[in-house]
Amino acid sequence: DGGITQSPKYLFRKEGQNVTLSCEQNLNHDAMYWYRQDPGQGLRLIYYSQIVNDFQKGDIAEGYSVSREKKESFPLTVTSAQKNPTAFYLCASTPAGQAHQPQHFGDGTRLSIL
Amino acid sequence: QQQVKQSPQSLIVQKGGISIINCAYENTAFDYFPWYQQFPGKGPALLIAIRPDVSEKKEGRFTISFNKSAKQFSLHIMDSQPGDSATYFCAARGSSNTGKLIFGQGTTLQVKP
Numbered sequence: 665d666g667g668i669t670q671s672p673k674y675l676f677r678k679e680g681q682n683v684t685l686s687c688e689q690n691l692n693h694d695a696m697y698w699y700r701q702d703p704g705q706g707l708r709l710i711y712y713s714q715i716v717n718d719f720q721k722g723d724i725a726e727g728y729s730v731s732r733e734k735k736e737s738f739p740l741t742v743t744s745a746q747k748n749p750t751a752f753y754l755c756a757s758t759p760a761g762q763a764h765q766p767q768h769f770g771d772g773t774r775l776s777i778l
Numbered sequence: 779q780q781q782v783k784q785s786p787q788s789l790i791v792q793k794g795g796i797s798i799i800n801c802a803y804e805n806t807a808f809d810y811f812p813w814y815q816q817f818p819g820k821g822p823a824l825l826i827a828i829r830p831d832v833s834e835k836k837e838g839r840f841t842i843s844f845n846k847s848a849k850q851f852s853l854h855i856m857d858s859q860p861g862d863s864a865t866y867f868c869a870a871r872g873s874s875n876t877g878k879l880i881f882g883q884g885t886t887l888q889v890k891p
Contacts, residue, residue, distance in 0.1 A: 668821075695877050704787065706867060706881040707822070714876065722878075754821050758877045766812055767879060769821030 666691045668770035670755050676778045677742065677749055685740045685773045687755035694760035696738040697767065700724060701752040710753075713738055714760045742775060750776050780805060782870050784882025791889050797855040799885045801868035804849065808870040812879070813842065813853050816865045825866070826853070858889045 668689045677683045687696065695714045699707040709722030713732040727746025732738055738757075742749045752774050756767040783802045791797045801811075810829060814822035828835045828842045828851065835842045841854040855862055868882040 670821075697878075699881075704883060706784070706883045707879075708881075709878060712876065712878065720876075756821075760875075760877065765877070766824040766827060767877065769814075769823065771819070771821045 668755055668757055668768055670753075670770035670773050672773060673771070675773055675775045677775060678778050680744045682741055682743050683749075683775065685742070685753055685755075685775070687738045687740065687770060689736055689738075689755075689757045689768075689770075691757055691768060692735075692759075693757035693768070694735070695758050696732070697756040697758075698722075698728075698730065698738070698740045699754040699756065701754055701772075707754060710740065780872065780880050782868060782880050782882045784868050784885060786885060787883065788886045789888070791858045791887065793858065793860060793889055793891050795858050795889075797853075797858045797862065797887055797889070799853045799866055799868070799887075800850065801852065801870075801882050802848075802850045803870050803880075805870070805872060806849070808872055808880075810871040811842070811844065811851050812869050812871075813840075814867045814869065816867065816884075822867060855887075858887075860889045860891050863887055863889050 671686045697712040698710040708724050711730040713719035729741045754772045755770045758767045812827035813825045815825045816822040826837050826840050839856045844851045866885045869879040
């Protein structure tokens with residue numbers, strides 16, 4: 665079945681540590697997105713990528729980094745510069761350039777501080 | 779303005795009742811308005827979506843009403859069921875080229891049996 669796989673489901677970060685969240689899709693979608701979800705704040709865009717080897721900052725990119733070396737993969741690194749990393753992180757994808765195509769989401773990674 | 783304002787924050791409805799969630803936006807360039815449903819521990823899933831040239835769209839028990847002049851749109855869930863208990867997000871897309879969505883703050887719906 666086609667879909668988006670996020671791993672791990674739960675992740676714990678120690679002080680000063682960088683952690684990487686995985687996002688893989690087999691939908692052949694061009695565009696991929698990372699969101700952060702906090703209670704009562706909806707989903708906020710961290711980074712997005714429309715093609716391989718290219719990505720753009722979203723609204724809350726500080727303290728995060730991404731790469732897009734393959735079409736199907738868009739990993740997110742939460743760096744030690746992100747002082748409040750505890751949140752639910754969601755990855756999404758969509759066919760790029762097609763009007764009215766919905767974003768498909770993975771089931772998220774919950775990140776907590778140890 | 780790139781915000782989408784959603785209300786209420788939480789909603790309790792009796793089984794069989796109508797659930798109504800409202801959203802408002804400022805940017806007239808938004809061209810696509812999806813609603814997502816999210817269960818605990820899961821990612822959001824597309825429920826229903828509408829374009830601004832349509833005033834209403836219905837899919838089963840779910841209806842979107844869209845008022846372009848007022849820059850408002852709403853989700854109506856008819857005959858609400860306990861299985862509808864979830865968090866609902868409205869969203870708006872600013873550019874079909876990037877596909878970027880602006881999300882509302884979310885509404886937690888509880889349907890009591």
